[in-house]
Amino acid sequence: MAENDEKLLAEFEIRMRQLMYLCDVLKVENSQLKEELSQKVLIITGLESEVGELKAKYDNLKFVKSFTSDGDGKDLQHTKKRLAKLVRDIDRCIAMLKY
Template identity: 45%
Template sequence: MYNLGIEMTEEDKKLLSTFEARLRHLMYLHDELKRENTEIKQLLEAKQEEVAKLRSDYNELEVVYANLKIAKTISLTSNEVKDTKQRLSKLVREVDKCIALLNE
């Protein structure tokens, strides 16, 4: 204990001891919260990386699905040729409309 020229009573000593104990406890809690915060930040970063990877995988799967749809449309049997021609005509008309809008 520090002696600053002031005589401390027993009650003062008890209060100071209690204060020191509480301060040490608060410092311990602070360190624990800092450690927990670091762990949570690391977990958040890992989850963000996982989400980014899943989004990338999803986008790749969308492209594959679109390609499969086109491949299925192209590889139809002779009975479905008429439907395929209609779909292709519709796609061509949509592209023509888009080109017309871009030319405006």
């Protein structure tokens, strides 16, 4: 009976050591994954700010492009009308803010 208990105890000890080793391996892997995740978050944050800057530049380009003409008289007249409308809208907004 004592021999059987010793075998069980030895087997339990072996399995426990294996389990502890696997736990240590998983802890190392977990810390590596956390580090990798934090690096990816930093990269994503940088890319999101770059996307925001590029969107602002694109919007500015669209705005400028809407007021430029190719030398055609129609485009120039259209641009003048749009600018006049914008000025009227701004004047109206300023007048509304004063009251």
